Amino acid sequence: MNTTATGYALICFDGLSLLIDQHTIVCLNNMAMLQSEGHEEKNSETIIEEPACKVHSLTAHLTVAEKINTRCRYIVVLQADGHHFGITVDSVQSLPTQNPILHSLPTCMSISGSPIQAYVQIKETIAFCCDVGTLWCYINSLERRHEFKT
Amino acid sequence: MNSRHNAVLFEFTSGRHAAIGLHEVAELIMSPNLVRVPLAPNYCHSLCIWQGRAIPFMELAPLIGQRSLEKISLALVVTYFARSNGKQRWGALGLSAHFRMVSVGDDAACLLPQDSSAWISIAHSCFQLADENVPILNLDALFEQRLALVS
Numbered sequence: 080m081n082t083t084a085t086g087y088a089l090i091c092f093d094g095l096s097l098l099i100d101q102h103t104i105v106c107l108n109n110m111a112m113l114q115s116e117g118h119e120e121k122n123s124e125t126i127i128e129e130p131a132c133k134v135h136s137l138t139a140h141l142t143v144a145e146k147i148n149t150r151c152r153y154i155v156v157l158q159a160d161g162h163h164f165g166i167t168v169d170s171v172q173s174l175p176t177q178n179p180i181l182h183s184l185p186t187c188m189s190i191s192g193s194p195i196q197a198y199v200q201i202k203e204t205i206a207f208c209c210d211v212g213t214l215w216c217y218i219n220s221l222e223r224r225h226e227f228k229t
Numbered sequence: 230m231n232s233r234h235n236a237v238l239f240e241f242t243s244g245r246h247a248a249i250g251l252h253e254v255a256e257l258i259m260s261p262n263l264v265r266v267p268l269a270p271n272y273c274h275s276l277c278i279w280q281g282r283a284i285p286f287m288e289l290a291p292l293i294g295q296r297s298l299e300k301i302s303l304a305l306v307v308t309y310f311a312r313s314n315g316k317q318r319w320g321a322l323g324l325s326a327h328f329r330m331v332s333v334g335d336d337a338a339c340l341l342p343q344d345s346s347a348w349i350s351i352a353h354s355c356f357q358l359a360d361e362n363v364p365i366l367n368l369d370a371l372f373e374q375r376l377a378l379v380s
Contacts, residue, residue, distance in 0.1 A: 095267065141267035185285040185320075187372050188266055188273040195267050198276070200283050205264040205276055 089206055090168045092151055093138045096206035098174070098199060103211040105156040105163060107171060132156060134165035135218055141195075159215035174199075174206075181208055192217065234330040238363065239305065239322070241289035242296060246358070248365050251330060253307050255319060261286065261304035272376065277304050277321040285372055288323040292376060293345035298325040309368035320372040331358070333365075347376070 087098040134154050151167040179199045183189070189196060194214035199206045236248045256279070263275040263286055272292035276283040286304060290297045301323040311318050337356040341348040341364055348355075351371045352364035 095265075182283070184266065184269075185273075185276075185372060186374055187285055187287065187320075187376050188269040188276075189375065190268060190270065191375075193268045195269075198266075198283065203262065203278055205278075205283055207267060 087174055087208070089172050089174050090155060090166075091170045092166075092168045095138075095141070096204065097137075098206050098208045099155075099157070099211060103157050103159060104171075105158050108154040108156065108165075110152050110154060110167070132163040132165050134167060136167050137214075140218055140221060157211050157215075159212045162215060164215060164218065174201075233332040236331050236333045236365065237305075237328045238331050238358070239324050239328040240298070240326060241322075241324075242298060245290075245295065246361060246363050247289060247352075248331070248333070248356070248363050249307060249322075249368065250365070253309060253368060254328075255306040255308045257324075257327070258304040258306060258321070260302070261321065263304075270376070277306075279304075279306055279319070279321065282319060284319045284321055286321045286323060287371060289366075292351070293347045295344075297323075300325050303327070307368055309372070311373055312369045313373065318372065320368065350374070351376070 086101050088101045088104060090097050090099055136151075151169050153168050153171060154165045155168055155171060156163055156165045179201060181197045181199055183197050184195070192213070194210045194217055195207045196210065197208040199208065235251050237251055237254055238246050238248045240246050258277070258279065262278040264278065264283070265275050269275070270291075272289070273285055273287050275286040277286040284306070288297050288301060303324040303326070304321040305324050305328060306319060306321050308317060308319050310316065333356050337358070339355050339357040339362050341352055341355045342362045348364050351367055353367045355362050355364045357363070
């Protein structure tokens with residue numbers, strides 16, 4: 080791979096840094112504003128009204144931490160294949176360095192169907208590149224499996 | 230160091246050992262800087278930041294269906310040349326205790342352990358040490374293929 084990671088936004092939550100294609104971001108909602116309007120906290124899946132979509136915590140979906148940090152401050156609404164869905168995050172910013180190099184994950188840790196296939200290294204920090212289309216498919220398939228079980 | 234030592238032996242689960250060539254050892258890190266990779270397999274769940282590089286961190290026990298040792302606190306950085314393009318690569322093996330160096334000769338060759346079908350994909354060969362069959366790892370095979378397909 081080794082292409083440059085321009086056009087990405089850096090989102091962080093529960094100790095994980097993800098790079099998301101900026102063009103997939105529809106809007107950013109402040110969690111405090113939503114809660115004051117009567118929305119639930121993020122550890123249960125919530126639905127926001129504008130744009131109407133379901134909000135997910137990626138911490139559980141991506142198995143990066145055992146405990147979900149309920150202090151996440153924002154909901155980022157993403158679009159993939161014409162669908163909107165929200166994710167809860169601590170921060171959203173542009174990449175702090177210019178033209179960082181995208182590296183493919185080592186073959187031994189790469190799994191087909193995973194939205195995470197590449198990363199950017201910024202000194203001691205690693206940010207993982209997340210394909211939003213694949214992430215949408217992954218969340219959907221997990222939920223279908225969950226509904227099937229129940 | 231004994232000049233006849235040609236292999237490094239390490240314990241990967243209780244009472245079980247594997248080996249690599251002494252020339253494949255780069256460094257032993259006491260407190261590795263690990264970054265967990267989302268959705269990565271349990272045997273290779275993290276990248277290890279070493280000398281400015283991010284290298285895969287591998288635990289052998291889950292790969293062959295065994296329990297990991299409780300405290301993996303060391304990373305043995307290893308180096309090899311990728312078969313696909315001849316380039317030098319690095320990886321890290323998770324250890325809970327220091328390795329030891331041994332001398333291995335052709336007369337100690339034996340069959341691979343039969344407890345996992347993964348051995349045939351990730352080991353060059355095997356030697357007998359006391360009552361144990363000790364696989365010699367093929368680092369290119371370990372780090373350069375999708376192991377979910379073999380485990």
